[in-house]
Amino acid sequence: MRDGMEYLSALDAAFLEVEDADPHVSLAIGAVTVLDGPAPGQAELLSALGERLAAVPRFGQRVRRAPLDVIRPAWADDPEFDLSYHVRRAALPAPGDDATLCCFVARVMEQRLDRDHPLWECWIVEGLTGGHWAVVMKVHHCLADGIAGQRLYDFFADQGQVQESAPVISMPQCRARGLRHDIVDSVTSVVNLPLGVIRSLPDVISGAQRLVTGLVRPSTPTSLLGPIGRARRYSVARVSLDDAREIGAAFGATVNDVALAAVTRALRTLLINRGEHPPADAVRAMVPVSMRPGDAGRVLDNRLSIMTAHLPVEIADPVHRLNEVRARLNAVKSGHESEARASIITIAERAPSALISWLVRLIGRLPQRSIVTLATNVRGPDVPLSLFGRPIVEIWPIAPIALRLRIGVAMMSYHDRLTFGITADYRTAPETTLLSTEIESGIAELVQATRLVLRRPRGESHAPTGDIATG
Template identity: 30%
Template sequence: MERLTGMDAIPVNAEAGPMNIHITALLLVDPRPAGPGFDADHLYALLAERLPRNPLVRLRLVHKPLRLGQPVFVDDPDFDVHKHLQRLAVPAPGGPRQVAALIDEIHRHRLGHDKPLWEAWVIEGLADGRLALAVKFSHALSDGVGAVNRLLPTLLSTDPDHDPDYPEPGPAAPLPGTGDLLADWLAESAGNVAGAARVVGRGTPQLGRAVAERLLSMAAAPLRRLRGGEIDTDPRLRAAPADTPLNRPISERRNSAYAEVELDRMRDLGAAYGVTVNDVFIAACTTALRQWLLAHDTVPDGPLQVFVPISTRSADDDAFNSWSLALVRLPVFLPDPVERLTVIHQATNRVKSGRGANGPTVDVVDLVQLVPPTLLRMAASTYVLDLVAPLRPPFFHACFSNIPGPRGPLWLGGARLEGIYPFGPLFQDMNVNLTAVSYDGHFGLGVVGCPDNVPDVWEISDAWLAALGELDRNRPQCAPLTTPRERDEADEYEGSAD
């Protein structure tokens, strides 16, 4: 029995109305290297054999009586992999749009709590004989980086001639009884009291520093204006987040698209501008949303605010979720793509410098741990009510997440994994999610939208590709702003977790 942390349990406690907090990963598989016997039946059999060997896929959620405290994960004594595995055929001609239409239906439905929090689909009928695998899992089970590190190794190998070596699982213990769950709740409550004391101890000096820094910033503002300031002092960035069609209430429907570029192209652009790959990714996302707003509405005078998950996972971290978040304001109103990239680079640098400050700090992870699950469920249920929609401000318009994935090729029973495309969750007033995974020299982008407000997310994926071309055409002739070592360190640090 393993208790979920506050961050782990957000996807469970905050799911309400049309908000389903899970990830769907599309894996494209080329069966030709494995020979003529590798078909959909063979792929299904491989999955049925290998998946149960990973302890994560056997974990079932158990709630405490009256839902007091956070739920726990236990090894499901009734686990049956065939309850999770399904098969689908993509309609002709089997191209990306037909595959994405299947992802729409897979991604829209919520995972139940009566079995482990994942499902998978073997998809056949793709053009040129390829196969696909769609895996949907709750964010409570793993974040994006955790999925790369802890789920993929069960299925895939770095050697086409050798399968991954995972031991057969032992028998599961019975589900915990009421006494066990209440005892865990008491231990959890005692831990939260101690945690609250730590937050107060860390937060008091941090609050004092924040107030002092704010007063100094206000005092220095007239001098900055007198000297002309920097691009990121544009008063429009300090305005309230703009109200746009991107933050209309969502429905349960989903709309998906995906695209891919060479990772070296992203690195080359970062080197040319003296920024990180993550900066280039966010700048292209910003341009894509700007182009969508130009085509469907008007570009606002204020900023868009985006949710950017930041991985805090170390090499030996086996937690379900290890991430924090940053809110980044996007200069979508700036017409020049290079100017937008410069502002974004400054914004991400501020996030990194703030996170790297000396001394103990209070992070969102510390605070979420102290929020009672019942209170979070009530807040989420209230948040999705139509009656509240006119009163709530736009918290964020989109989510941008960049996940570092395997650097070399991976194999599944001799078949080659060609690409990975992730599709993240939407929130009540957030209609777009752009998540990318790097794999074997490729940068795979998955885009999710709510079709009631964003009718065709292929427009956004196409605009993202076009934005990279625009940056390529506007390459600066001057020296970059940072050294290669600084950019490499930043890219390693900024890998996001959704």
């Protein structure tokens, strides 16, 4: 490999390996940005995008891999980069409503990105109701995580809307120095682990035990877990961010707790509608956790880990369910899993690339029976933004599914709204509209419970209005 190329981190490369392990998977993340019309013409669009992308070199680079993965994949400039190849246009058929746009998004996201080119696409979609149009941005997960992707909104937004301190996108500096040097570095760096990792070994071992147990212990079998196909469905749910904050304040929960409680209600209803009893250990969720330090907020890469927790789909009462979500997440956070996750990532960064590559591919092929769904939450822009001189009306997040997870939920705030984007396997999880409706209903019932709490005399606690469900 020539000088000047940059390695993918072990975590970045892992997303490529997981995709390689399953032909039914497309590991791209994305977002739908709905704007007021009219849409810009192609020449205007390419000119504006070209200026902004010039400051983000990664969008003009493709992945280069070494034979047998003896060293980690690297980013290299694409000498044939053509912006017009990545920026595409489409028009929705009538009526151009949410359902029509969601169908289009599902078709775009289920297709894998071409690795012979930089790993991103941008679709300009016209024909939406209300005089709106949309930008569907699709980026491979090896390039960025949700938080890094969100930073792109600050970067691409029209000038003058974001403070001067807004992030400027930068690239991680991990240079490839040649095959011989890189192999030697991979071997010797395992020995020279940071002192902090060595000192925290007791906590790391304890946390790793909990983490591994959570990953390998099978959940109670339900129709939510199993093989997936290539086709996808997608739908959205929208709630008031102020409502979510008010609920959290009333019950001592975070916005993330509130959102997960609504997702839990939706999955519970789905199981019941399918005639399945929702037991306590039926739905273990993978919840990404940001490991991004404050000084890495401007770096375009992946800085995340995961925690796993059972969502209390067995609980019927909305407040009891919210309290249980909060308690279970807090228990996971206090169980040293974070130290284990951080140390495992550190070790993976220093391990031989081929070993990590083959291990990830092996794990990707195993029929895991533990994690049932993905639930990821990213804080989006707090203020209204515009793009190419057009106001951004709303933003829908998009998460991929893989590893036998038939349903994934991405949550993202924008200004005064919290939006849930639901990705599901087309054949085995067709009820995405039901999930959207139930998420919105879940927030609505918690709003009602909050009103009751706020009207209750001080000192009187809330008692659940129902017991644990019996099916």
